[in-house]
Amino acid sequence: MAGLFEGRVAIITGSGQGIGKDLAKYMAAEGCKVVTNNRKKGSSMQAHDGKTVKFTEEEEANIKKVIGDADSVAEEIIAAGGEAIPVYGNVCSKADCQKMIDAAVEKWGRVDILINNAASTWTGNIKDMTIEEWDVNIQSKLDATFYLMHYALPYMVEQHYGRIITVSSQAFFGLEGMAAYSAASCGLWAFTKAAAQDLANDNITINCYTPLAATRSWFNMLAEYREEGIPTEAIETGSPAGMKTTPEYMAPAIAYMAAEEFTTTGIMIKIEADGALAMYSDPQEYNNCGKDCLKNGAWTLEELRDVFQNQLLKGVEVRKSTLAVTKSHYE
Numbered sequence: 001m002a003g004l005f006e007g008r009v010a011i012i013t014g015s016g017q018g019i020g021k022d023l024a025k026y027m028a029a030e031g032c033k034v035v036t037n038n039r040k041k042g043s044s045m046q047a048h049d050g051k052t053v054k055f056t057e058e059e060e061a062n063i064k065k066v067i068g069d070a071d072s073v074a075e076e077i078i079a080a081g082g083e084a085i086p087v088y089g090n091v092c093s094k095a096d097c098q099k100m101i102d103a104a105v106e107k108w109g110r111v112d113i114l115i116n117n118a119a120s121t122w123t124g125n126i127k128d129m130t131i132e133e134w135d136v137n138i139q140s141k142l143d144a145t146f147y148l149m150h151y152a153l154p155y156m157v158e159q160h161y162g163r164i165i166t167v168s169s170q171a172f173f174g175l176e177g178m179a180a181y182s183a184a185s186c187g188l189w190a191f192t193k194a195a196a197q198d199l200a201n202d203n204i205t206i207n208c209y210t211p212l213a214a215t216r217s218w219f220n221m222l223a224e225y226r227e228e229g230i231p232t233e234a235i236e237t238g239s240p241a242g243m244k245t246t247p248e249y250m251a252p253a254i255a256y257m258a259a260e261e262f263t264t265t266g267i268m269i270k271i272e273a274d275g276a277l278a279m280y281s282d283p284q285e286y287n288n289c290g291k292d293c294l295k296n297g298a299w300t301l302e303e304l305r306d307v308f309q310n311q312l313l314k315g316v317e318v319r320k321s322t323l324a325v326t327k328s329h330y331e
Helices: 016-027 057-065 070-079 094-108 131-159 180-204 216-227 233-238 247-254 303-313
Strands: 009-012 033-038 084-087 113-116 162-167 204-212 267-273 277-279
Touching: 009 016, 009 094, 009 162, 016 033, 016 070, 016 084, 016 113, 016 216, 016 247, 033 094, 033 180, 033 204, 057 216, 070 162, 094 131, 113 131, 131 162, 131 180, 131 204, 180 204, 204 247, 247 267
Parallel strands: 009 033, 009 113, 033 084, 113 162, 162 204, 204 267
Antiparallel strands: 267 277
């Protein structure tokens, strides 16, 4: 199959369902050889272990569009004339990450593209968060990205070519009820920018994007809220269009960031399921003020009261993100 990725080999974590599933199928249709991946065989309509919720007919139809596993996606790719192999594994495991890289090299002799798509999301107030819930958020984004790069980079450096995509989230703004996920998402952006500089001379790019799409978790959340008596009308009408759209339309834009002709590195792009694209700017200083402490001594309390109130905090407003959807909005 000729196309944008003819002869290239990609590992796409979390490609058994959701965004990763559509991305794997699109890239394979463009000639890419793909390692499909998710944690375990089989797929469920239910997003959370131990919970069973009821869906509307529309929700059920949409969930069926996004679910699958590494085998089913690889089978779809092969049936369409492409090449794919499924590898089950947890991205939080060093051994499983190495297994994915090794599988690609053993099958096709190289690794060209690494898309760190898989991640765990835990929502809930920081007061209730356990150590385990913190760990799974940090590990599935930050640790997993490094593990996979650690095992893939020797091949990319040797062949003097590589394309790496990391997946952050608009949670990097800091979302209510998602402190661990927010921390991991913001950290991943900084990691991407730093790694881009380290890899610039090796013809290896690394870029980041923030997705917004209706996945299995979105539909499960709505169903859970309904069963708990929390009205969902405000969520459904007030959420951005991308959050309510299944992810198949995102694949071309994500894939293009992994193309050979895409040579920009170290950036973060918003890619949403309804077609919205945008660049994120780097953080910038503002309301600058200062004192020559070497000449005039340290800040005094009186000076700090004045400078904070009248200069540094001028125009500053701490807002609750409209993207956050937690029960506290409705209880």
